[in-house]
Amino acid sequence: MFEPIVLLVLFVGGFAAAAISGAAGFGGALLLLPLLTKTIGTTMAVSVLTIAQLIRNLSRVFLVQAN
Numbered sequence: 055m056f057e058p059i060v061l062l063v064l065f066v067g068g069f070a071a072a073a074i075s076g077a078a079g080f081g082g083a084l085l086l087l088p089l090l091t092k093t094i095g096t097t098m099a100v101s102v103l104t105i106a107q108l109i110r111n112l113s114r115v116f117l118v119q120a121n
Contacts, residue, residue: 060093067086090103
């Protein structure tokens with residue numbers, strides 16, 4: 055598994071990317087991709103971001119439909 059410091063860096067980086075993406079409306083994956091590439095490798099980073107973006111976009115669809 056990963057060392058705790060690596061998990062902390064991923065958490066802080068993910069939180070920062072989400073905050074910037076929430077304020078700007080785009081760019082979260084673009085900001086997070088270099089960090090993930092350095093820690094888990096290119097192939098896994100693309101896979102993880104694809105699944106994360108899919109879940110994020112589906113949740114937005116359901117939230118918009120609820121309103």
